[in-house]
Amino acid sequence: MIIASSQQVILRHLWFNGPLSRSELHHLTGMTPNAVGTEVIQLQRLGLVKELAPKLSSGGRPQIPLILDPSARRILGLSIEPGQVEVAELGLNGQLTLAPIAKSINQESRLVAAATHLAKEHCVRRTLLAAVSVTGLIDHASGNILLSSSAPHHSPLDTSILRKELDDVELIIANDLHAAAGRWAVTHRSELQEDTLLIAFDDGRIGSVMVINGRPNHGCIMGANELGHTRFPVPTDRCFCGEIGCLERIFSRAFLGPTVAETDFTQRLETLDTQDARLMEMLDLLVMAFSNAVNFVRPARLVLASRFMGGNVFADWLTGRLRQSILPQLSERVTIDAWNIKLAGSAESAAWLGLASLLFESWKIYSSAATMVQNPPIV
Numbered sequence: 461m462i463i464a465s466s467q468q469v470i471l472r473h474l475w476f477n478g479p480l481s482r483s484e485l486h487h488l489t490g491m492t493p494n495a496v497g498t499e500v501i502q503l504q505r506l507g508l509v510k511e512l513a514p515k516l517s518s519g520g521r522p523q524i525p526l527i528l529d530p531s532a533r534r535i536l537g538l539s540i541e542p543g544q545v546e547v548a549e550l551g552l553n554g555q556l557t558l559a560p561i562a563k564s565i566n567q568e569s570r571l572v573a574a575a576t577h578l579a580k581e582h583c584v585r586r587t588l589l590a591a592v593s594v595t596g597l598i599d600h601a602s603g604n605i606l607l608s609s610s611a612p613h614h615s616p617l618d619t620s621i622l623r624k625e626l627d628d629v630e631l632i633i634a635n636d637l638h639a640a641a642g643r644w645a646v647t648h649r650s651e652l653q654e655d656t657l658l659i660a661f662d663d664g665r666i667g668s669v670m671v672i673n674g675r676p677n678h679g680c681i682m683g684a685n686e687l688g689h690t691r692f693p694v695p696t697d698r699c700f701c702g703e704i705g706c707l708e709r710i711f712s713r714a715f716l717g718p719t720v721a722e723t724d725f726t727q728r729l730e731t732l733d734t735q736d737a738r739l740m741e742m743l744d745l746l747v748m749a750f751s752n753a754v755n756f757v758r759p760a761r762l763v764l765a766s767r768f769m770g771g772n773v774f775a776d777w778l779t780g781r782l783r784q785s786i787l788p789q790l791s792e793r794v795t796i797d798a799w800n801i802k803l804a805g806s807a808e809s810a811a812w813l814g815l816a817s818l819l820f821e822s823w824k825i826y827s828s829a830a831t832m833v834q835n836p837p838i839v
């Protein structure tokens with residue numbers, strides 16, 4: 461791995477509390493002043509940390525504030541999703557340095573090669589690591605994509621070309637929901653200690669992830685693809701998983717009608733006419749599945765992440781209906797948050813996952829770091 465866990469502790473404090481001086485880091489981390497000094501030198505050599513102008517103090521030595529260096533290193537985010545690949549780049553301060561660029565790909569068999577090509581185009585010397593988010597299941601040992609809605613007719617997808625072409629940077633490959641949850645973890649520090657069920661949903665795409673003590677729980681039965689494939693006895697299009705009645709086929713514009721456009725779907729959701737029988741049938745099933753997940757997992761916090769959760773009628777209706785459908789004792793204590801964000805398949809979320817994996821060891825789902833040589837220092 462590139463970064464030692466003691467260095468991650470320093471990076472984490474700088475991310476959440478920075479700027480901080482070496483002395484403040486010593487007090488916050490419990491590391492000795494010498495150890496802090498040594499690790500900071502390493503982090504400076506890697507281009508991850510930089511000094512700001514000294515703060516003059518009354519008496520004693522001036523304090524030199526440290527921050528995560530916003531410019532020396534970058535994190536590349538890639539997403540592989542149905543019909544397209546996307547790339548984005550993030551600085552270590554969380555600023556987008558390359559706005560997402562998407563490329564349509566019609567052939568499933570070309571997705572990985574196209575993602576590799578896009579990554580190679582934007583991977584430069586300052587790229588610290590590349591994080592890839594993929595819909596579906598990833599083999600944590602090999603990094604191959606076992607089953608994915610991005611390639612329903614062509615799974616499993618071999619990612620060896622991506623791993624080979626990007627062998628000079630650390631490569632992380634994870635499910636898109638893990639990417640979303642990684643993004644949530646580094647942007648919601650105050651809630652990190654709470655057991656959280658994050659559900660992300662979009663047109664035809666639903667997934668969840670359980671975050672315990674700030675870490676993704678890989679074994680949680682609801683904390684992966686399962687939620688989108690919770691089945692109801694209603695006729696739907698056949699899901700890529702082979703079944704009928706999957707929740708992600710229900711929560712889709714095709715469920716409302718064969719000619720419903722994306723903009724109509726969004727508008728019908730956001731205006732929420734309760735006389736719209738087909739829409740309400742769809743949403744009742746959505747509430748049932750989400751409340752089942754909460755009743756089963758019993759999290760302290762439920763985060764509903766979607767571009768549809770932007771403080772509109774729908775967001776209020778969904779939150780209210782969920783409260784009524786969750787077991788009463790649980791409903792009293794669970795916090796329900798709306799997170800208005802486009803998550804599914806976003807290269808930006810993938811880049812945030814890269815940042816999460818820099819700050820927290822637990823966010824590396826598949827990482828090439830075990831076999832890679834250490835990144836050369838940036839001078």
Ligand SMILES: [Zn+2]
Pocket residue numbers: 688689699700701702703706
């Ligand atoms: Zn399914």
